[in-house]
Amino acid sequence: MNLIAYTYEADTHCIGCTQKRFSITYSLDIFNQVDKEGNFVHALYDIDEWYELEDWYVQENPIQYLACGTCHGIIDTYEHELIMPATWQRNK
Numbered sequence: 001m002n003l004i005a006y007t008y009e010a011d012t013h014c015i016g017c018t019q020k021r022f023s024i025t026y027s028l029d030i031f032n033q034v035d036k037e038g039n040f041v042h043a044l045y046d047i048d049e050w051y052e053l054e055d056w057y058v059q060e061n062p063i064q065y066l067a068c069g070t071c072h073g074i075i076d077t078y079e080h081e082l083i084m085p086a087t088w089q090r091n092k
Contacts, residue, residue: 004066004076005044008035011069012044021070046076 006018018041019025022033033041066076 002046003043004046005068006030006041007044008033008039008041009037009069012066012075013070014068014073014075017068017070 003015005012005014007013008018008021013021018030022030022041024030024033030041030043035041062080064078064080065074066078067074
């Protein structure tokens with residue numbers, strides 16, 4: 001389980017942008033911070049946030065992107081594996 005981002009002000013932000021926004025240097029210092037909306041900042045880990053999508057959607061959009069709301073850089077990606085029922089597979 002690795003820390004990849006933070007959530008605050010109704011968006012996801014990369015570690016670098018979060019450190020700049022709250023003027024911190026050590027990641028654990030963020031847990032005492034409150035955003036402009038009055039909510040605590042939350043950590044986001046590499047095991048969070050990915051949803052399994054419907055097959056019809058995955059066929060056209062197999063990769064989900066998690067991007068920073070500040071710098072718009074890609075934080076993480078997840079590629080779905082389309083699971084085809086046995087009736088769809090070719091017989092060899």
